Amino acid sequence: MPARGAKWGRVADQRVQQLQHQVRVKEERIVELETENSILHLKLAEYQEMIGKSNREATRFYFLYNEKQYLQRNIHSTLIKLYQVIQKLKQDIKEFHSSCLELIRNYQDQYRVCLSEIVTAVHRTQLYNEALQSHQSRAVHLEKCLQEINEQYQIEKQKRKLLHNSLVELKGNIRVHCRIRPLLPFDNEFDDPVQNSSLCEKAIHAVDDETVLVKCNRPGHPLINKTYNFERVYGPAESQRTVFGEIRPLLMSLLDGYNVCIMAYGQTGSGKSYTMLGPHLPDDPALSLDSHGDLGIIPRAAEELFRLISENPSRSPEVEVSIVEIYNNEIFDLLAKDSCTLVSGVKRDVITTKEGKKELSRLTYKSVSSAVALMGLVAGGLRLRVKHPTLVHTDSSRSHLVITVTLTAASPPDSSHQQPNPMLKELICPSAPRTAGGEGPRASRRASSPGAGPVGAAGPPRQAQARLQLVDLAGSECVGASGVTGLALRETSCINRSLAALADVLGALAERRGHVPYRNSRLTHFLQDSIGGDAKLLVMLCVSPCQKHLAETLQCLGFGSRARQVQRGQAKRGVPASGKSK
Template sequence: MRARAGKWSFVSDQRVQQLQRQVRVKEERIIELETENAILHLKLAEYQEVIGKSSREATKYYFLYNEKQHLQRSIHSTLIQLYQVIQKLKQDIKELHSSSLILVRNYQGQYQDCLSGIVAAIQRTQLYNETLQAYQSRAVLLEQSLQEINEQYQIEKQKRKLLHNSLVELKGNIRVHCRIRPLLPFDNELDDPVLQNSSLCEKVIHAVDDETVLVKCNRPGHPLINKTYNFERVYGPAESQRIVFEEMRPLLISLLDGYNVCVMAYGQTGSGKSYTMLGPYSKDEPALPSECHDDLGIIPRAAEELFRLISENPSRSPRVEVSIVEVYNNEIFDLLAKDSSTLVSGVKRDVITSREGKKELLQLTSESVSSAGEFMNLVTGGLQLRAKHPTWVHADSSRSHLVITATLTAAASPGSAASDQMPLKAPSCPSPPPSVRGERPRAARRASSPGPAPVGPAEPLRQAQARLQLVDLAGSECIGASGVTGLARRETSCINRSLAALADVLGALAEHRGHVPYRNSKLTHFLQDSIGGDAKLLVILCVSPCQKSLAETLQCLGFGTRARRVQRGQAKRRGFPASGKPR
């Protein structure tokens, strides 16, 4: 309304100014005519004076008189017209004045209305500001309360996790984590163009929170079913290698406290097991750690952390020995047993059970290392010899189970039980002729004895051992989906049978059966102490989020659920001096 009043005021002012200009023009015209009239009067006087001087010029003056009369009539007519124009202008001015008064009165009324509206709006704005301030104060209080509740929730959540981990440790359960890899370009690489436009590449696996996995089972011809699985930790696709390792880091402190530790990656081919365990080292030509430190997997990070922890307490520095084996086609091959004439390795070993019921691995080669660099140099060398074969599912598929074992040997703490200490001398076993993978003969280098020699003829210094096993299992896969034939088909069959044997062992342990079928597979026989013994075992389930991998994902999550139900009793220390660090 204020704008409309301003508009009316502007229009009325313009009209008044226009009429005033017209009046000024007319007044100027009147002045000009009056001036002209005065001049004519002067001329008339002159003419009259001339007539008075000479009568002889009467005729001439007669004509002048007629002209004068004609001019006077013309002037009179002009004056009458001018008078009429002036009267009309006066009337217009009166009308304009009246309309201006009306406009002014209307403008004043509108101005008062606008002013009243503005005052009312200001009052409402003040009320709104007061209300807003009250809401803002309340929001601040609510945010503070929410932050306090969230902090309390995080504290309680951490307490619950610690209590849960303590309960898991007391029960001896296997800790199971689940990692969902992100969608990758090869997930859309399907040979069938019809399937490329289908929903097989949709993401159906989701991390609800850091302990829950949601699976959307949307199969053709079946209703949509949502399944949830709970684990000790769930990693979403965006979570980094560092976060995965941070959850595993406390186990390294347990290792230095004398507990056996095993970390195992399980899942189908292409689900990210080797990336999780090795990172860039899983490739044929691994990059330097300094070039891709963010992508380093558990194994290189564990090596760095292990020697960092050892360096913090030089007085109790244990000796670290590394052995690397792979289980290929249900046979165990020592990847550190180098040929005397070539760099080819892969000497076949075997697992036997002594009369005391203890598992022994004959002639397993181990190398002493004193730094993370030496550790990873051995790992890199072993990876170059690991069996790999491209399939339709994965272009660089590992065809064997990789087991890296780091054995820590240190002086036993006083008062430790004899059963927790390592023997004074390693048991001697006859050396069978080595058998190697493939058709080319390979000479096996005699393995170094893992046991230390006595320190002297007096009472020997007892020593204790703790073992860290890092396992990158081969991926399960459907033979039809992988498109393998010949030797690769046999490899796939052996991989699936060994993983099925691992699931059978976990099932037997979970159900507390009298017989646990460890010997059904060389893999389970070799890992018997870690799976069914007193080691702290962490299984990392690696799953693909794609719809096309749903069956393998459900099988993998079912495997993890079965593993969580295993109760093996509390883990046992092996006489190491306590580190004093929280685990």
């Protein structure tokens, strides 16, 4: 209503201005006509004086007189019309004035109503502002409380993780991590768009850093959600650096004398080789991780291992490397220099040492003094590894790769003393300085020997070993999905049988059976000490997020769940070294 009153006011003002302008024009016209009338009177007087002078003058005067009369008549008629117009304008102005007064009264009424509403709104706004300030203050207080609770939660979470790791150490459980790879371009290789959209839907999700959610959405079946818990779960967006950060403490345990095994398990194309090696090794092994941030566990472990060794040059152990592949249930030495079998490697057999350990007869060991040298041997061994393309993966590994790094060092006389669990020590004495990897005080780690065996107080130092095994298992696959035939079919059969044997071994260990079938496969026989012995074993489950791989994913997660149930007793330091072939 205020806007309508303002509009009528502007219209009235414009109409008044128009009428006033017309009145001024008419008044100016009257003045002009009166001026002309005066001039004509003057001329008439002149003409009257000139009548007596001549007839010509009289005749002229006659015409002028007639003209004057005509003009006077026209002026009178014009004045009458102008008067009528003026009277009409005055009437219009009077009516307009009356309407303006009415509009003004309406505007004033509306103004008073709007002013009252504005005052009410201002008062309400003030109340809202006061309530908003109160809520903001409350929100700041809640955010502060939330931050404090979150900090306390992180502290408690870290303590729980340390206690859990301590429990894993005491029970000898197998650490199981799960990594979900992201969706990749080859996941969408279907001609049928409907089938493509349903099978490439994400079915695997990382709920948090310890829980995996599997959505079983099969056609014709109800939706079933299953959850699996592991020591660590990596989502598709987590980097290689993050994955290795969780594994780094095991390398510190290696230098403390414990055997360590890191094993990647999963179906073909699930990201095992990417996790262990990266997308590809650099052509120049001397390139650092800063240039290749996507490198996997093996190159990062090599660099970290020699970095830790360099921290105590006076106690540097000898580092030796062996590389084997298990292909078609046969073990091949990829570092052997037999010229006749240079391409495929040399077959080796599993033997039992005097200490009861499982080793390969006449296995080739190469001494290395740097991460560059170690990765050079790995790159050479990978070139000999058997790979064939399948419908599931264009660069599928057809063998299990086992890289063994052995550290040999002299044990000091007091090294038989068992050090307390560093994680328990951290909980008891939280003020003790910790290393970046969280394996206990740096001074304690440097003071302890890498893998000492018991010796007499006056006896000479003895050689002790610690062994790191990095295992990139071949991927399990469905024969129908991979489309393999002939030799590739035999390879797939051997791979699946060896992985089944590995699952049987873990099942027997978890159920504490009297007999564990290690000898059912060369893979489990060779890795017997790591699987069922005193090594610290970490299994990295690699799974695809696609719905089409759901069956293989469930099998992989079930394998990891069984592995977590294995209790082998507390891990022990390495024993004195036995002889080996070089």
